[in-house]
Amino acid sequence: MKFGRISRESPDGPIARLVVVEPEKGRVIDLARAAALHAKATFHAGDAAAVRLAQAQFPGSMAQALANGSNLVDAARTVIEGRFGDEASLPIGDVTWLPASDPPVLRDGLTFIGHIKGWHERMGRDVPESMLLIPGFTKNSASTVIGHDAVVPWPGYITEKMDYELELGYVIGRRGSSVRPEEALDYVFGITLYNDFSGRGLQHNELPIGMGSTKSKDFAHAIGPWITTLDEFEDLDAISMEVRVNGETWGKGNSGGKLWTVAELVAYVSLGEIIEPGDVIGSGTMGGGSALELGRQLEPGDVVELEADNIGVLRTTMGQKEEGLWWPTPRQPFM
Amino acid sequence: MKFGRISRESPDGPIARLVVVEPEKGRVIDLARAAALHAKATFHAGDAAAVRLAQAQFPGSMAQALANGSNLVDAARTVIEGRFGDEASLPIGDVTWLPASDPPVLRDGLTFIGHIKGWHERMGRDVPESMLLIPGFTKNSASTVIGHDAVVPWPGYITEKMDYELELGYVIGRRGSSVRPEEALDYVFGITLYNDFSGRGLQHNELPIGMGSTKSKDFAHAIGPWITTLDEFEDLDAISMEVRVNGETWGKGNSGGKLWTVAELVAYVSLGEIIEPGDVIGSGTMGGGSALELGRQLEPGDVVELEADNIGVLRTTMGQKEEGLWWPTPRQPFM
Structure with a gap:
């Protein structure tokens, strides 16, 4: 089953x-x-009560909807059956x-051996031994998530080497x-696509x-277009993946060749802290899934x-550069 | 004015x-x-309506209360005046x-020159030139915040060199x-203390x-005991700070000697992303504000x-080590 979020007009705005x-x-x-x-027809709920109950069960926030518990799929199936759907x-x-x-918290792992190799070769760095000891992951800002068909904000301080990253996003359901x-x-509730621009x-x-x-x-962190529930994937190491720029294929492969399994990544992320419904954990970039690896x-x-x-x-479209932003003045050495 | 959060018993639990x-x-x-x-006496609100309005204005979430807008201090002053307070x-x-x-997002800066020096000396690392170009900050997990008087969870995989960090926490109000x-x-709404254990x-x-x-x-990220509004500080570079372990002073100093001002740190954090009411941005550790710098x-x-x-x-108390947690098995080199 596939779940997503859309914006609709209302008297309170979108x-x-x-x-x-x-x-x-x-x-x-x-x-x-x-x-x-469904509530009106089946439980004889009044008009206002039906809306109130429905919004409590299926809020517009994916995080809140998943936090309602493990029955989201069954509950959705029940109410969309037949004419109500x-x-x-x-x-x-x-x-x-x-x-x-x-996502309450947006994290990003580093699991594809192909990308780790390619990135380090291009950045002129050795692969640190630590990457063999513990699964690397980072915390990104969830305030700048964007969806399918969005324009990608491009702050003017990103002056060169703007890149995409072809990733899967593992969405926490519990x-x-x-x-x-x-x-x-x-x-894990399901999987979506994640573009970690x-x-x-500047990263250097x-x-x-x-x-x-x-x-x-x-x-910008693009997450979408929607989430496919985990039961629809036969093999988490054999999901075909591709990235196209202006219709041209720049990278193609699949979700195999992992240093850490999905289960190990999720387990490690959850160690000593809390994973929350709606959290997204990026798989890390697929091998060949960044323009950096191509020198583009x-x-x-x-x-x-x-x-x-x-x-x-x-699908997202790169925006125009936003100029005129403040940028810090370099400091003098103190050691 | 000082604002905090407490837990109270209710028929719905704490x-x-x-x-x-x-x-x-x-x-x-x-x-x-x-x-x-106040609403009952002043506006003749009914009992239930008064509670409903009051909880909308002053929810138990600091993030939500601050998100209500810039009038939190005035609104609080009005309702606590006289006998209602x-x-x-x-x-x-x-x-x-x-x-x-x-905090919706918990970040931690790196602004005190004394700590940057001390940390790099102890860790045997050079201060990277990048630290002079841009304000360093990191994103921490907000799921493990604890308050004053809490016991600090100690996962067993932290086997050595457990440390505190003496920091101020700048709380975003807008x-x-x-x-x-x-x-x-x-x-910035106000300032609290932040212990970034x-x-x-493992950090190494x-x-x-x-x-x-x-x-x-x-x-664990300890934040408290409460927030003092910004107007109560005369000079953000002259706040006396101290850390004691079992009553013994291990570090003492003040909030001076910054590489980046509070304003520069907040401005940089907000660049191209969103700062939200309730967000906490750590000042970074005060010089001499970690046990590492003392070899303890x-x-x-x-x-x-x-x-x-x-x-x-x-004040917080270090808990006992939690043993039996899973830990990843090292991988074989692949390059």
Whole structure:
């Protein structure tokens, strides 16, 4: 089953709505609307009560909807069955997409051996031994998530080597802490696509500080187009993936060749802290899944499409550079 | 004015309540309670309506309360005036403290020259030139924030060199993006204390990966005891600070000697992303504000107190090591 988020007009302005996505039928189903229709017909709920119950069960926040518990799929299936699903459906081509999740925390792993090799060769760095000891991951800013069909903000301080990263996003469906690998996949609700845009020049300056990437990555994180539930994937190491720029294939491969399994990555992320419903954990970039590895870069106006089997296409357009932003003045050495 | 969060019993279990803290009067004032009393007496609101309005205005989440807008201080002053404040007050010694904020995003800067020097000397590393070009900061996990008087979780994989970090926490009061330094302080609601506990052995392994600290820091972030509004500080570079372990002073200094001003740090953090009400940005560790700089470390049961002028004391006790957690098996080299 596929779940997404769209924006709809309301008397309160645009609001987020949770939808079931049926690409094969060319439609999405507004879950709160279907649930209200269902509650009225089935439980004889009053009009206002039906809306209130439906919005509590299927809020526009994916994080809140998943936090309601493990029954999201069953509950959705019940309310969209038959005519309620039909009555609450919208043509898929007409909707405005929001990020597939609104993650409380957005993290990004580093699991594909091919990318680790390619990145270090291009950046002229050795692969540190630590990468063999513990799964690397970083925390990104969840405030700049964007969805399918969005324009990618391009702050003017990213002056060179603008890049995409072709990644899967593992969406957490259940609250947990210090989960073990053998149970970790029970905490994954589904998989989406994640484009972790990166300014490589600035990243090169940020790395030696040792605190992770900040401004080189946190201007935009594309998540979408929607989430496919985990049961629809036969093999997490054999998901075909591709990235196209302006229609031309720049990278193609699959989700195999991992240094750490999905279960190990999720388990490690959860160690001593809390993974929350709606959290997104990036797989890290697929081997060959960045322009850096090709010695290429993005330009304003470029259309970037990530595609993965069983998910779909996450398409975004690079915006124009925003000039006139403040930038810090270098300090004098003190040692 | 000082604002904090406490836990109170209710028929729904423990709930968070926003309080004004008056240490000099030995009391805290439950703001939602005072506001309900005030609404009944002043606006003739019904009992249930008064509670509903009061909870919307003063929710138990500091992030939500600050998101209500820039009038938190004035609104609080109005409802606690006179007998409503008295009637809604609780003895300060009897309350259970929660983290002073529930930050949507928890970041940590690196601004004190003394600590940068001391850390690099002890870790045997050169200060990278990048630190002179851009303000370093990292993103920490907000899921593991703890408050005053809490026991600090100690996962067993932190086997050595457990450390505290004496920091100020700048609490954001207003939503903003790409804020310039000259207006940045308007976005700071107040200052609290922040103890960024750190496992130095593990941190040493994490650093070469270049993605920031993860498990060496994200097991516990103490924030409290409460927030003092910015107007109560005369000089942000002259706040006295001290750290004590089991009553013995291990570090003492003040908030001077910064590589980047508070305004520059906040402005840089906000560049191209969003700072949200309730977000906490750590100042970075004060020079001499970590045990690492002394060649010392913490043990289970140690009581750590951070103190700062105009704020108070943030006291926590190191817990016992939690054993039996999963830990990843090293991988074979692939290059």
